[in-house]
Amino acid sequence: MSRPYHSVEFENLRLKTGLSREETAELTGLNVRTIIRYETGESRASPPAIKLLQEHLAKSREQKPARAAFRFIDLFAGIGGLRVGFDAIGGKCVFTSEWDKYSQATYREFAAYSITRARIPASGTIQASAFPKIR
Numbered sequence: 001m002s003r004p005y006h007s008v009e010f011e012n013l014r015l016k017t018g019l020s021r022e023e024t025a026e027l028t029g030l031n032v033r034t035i036i037r038y039e040t041g042e043s044r045a046s047p048p049a050i051k052l053l054q055e056h057l058a059k060s061r062e063q064k065p066a067r068a069a070f071r072f073i074d075l076f077a078g079i080g081g082l083r084v085g086f087d088a089i090g091g092k093c094v095f096t097s098e099w100d101k102y103s104q105a106t107y108r109e110f111a112a113y114s115i116t117r118a119r120i121p122a123s124g125t126i127q128a129s130a131f132p133k134i135r
Contacts, residue, residue: 068091
């Protein structure tokens with residue numbers, strides 16, 4: 001059974017902000033169970049909650065660190081989980097590679113990142129990669 005669009009939209013917005021359900025509840029003044037109900041479609045998200053998440057997302061995009069702690073490339077990126085973790089600890093992704101078109105679409109939508117071509121830097125970098133799935 002598919003979830004209602006409004007629940008998917010709320011969850012996508014929360015994921016783009018990088019907030020956990022607990023952090024979202026604290027930001028909105030709601031409890032975690034309410035956030036779960038919004039995301040499962042049991043109830044429709046309140047407009048003030050959506051607005052707070054949108055404002056938080058806009059603020060977080062404006063606040064960018066001056067210099068990254070380290071640079072890395074993300075090979076076999078999947079949907080971007082490894083990149084999210086490295087970004088959270090101050091890294092800057094300078095190159096991403098993913099061949100699966102569905103993973104690319106998910107990466108772009110949920111992680112709010114773009115998969116682009118870039119010159120791979122010479123030194124002082126971390127190569128981040130996961131093993132591709134074997135079919």
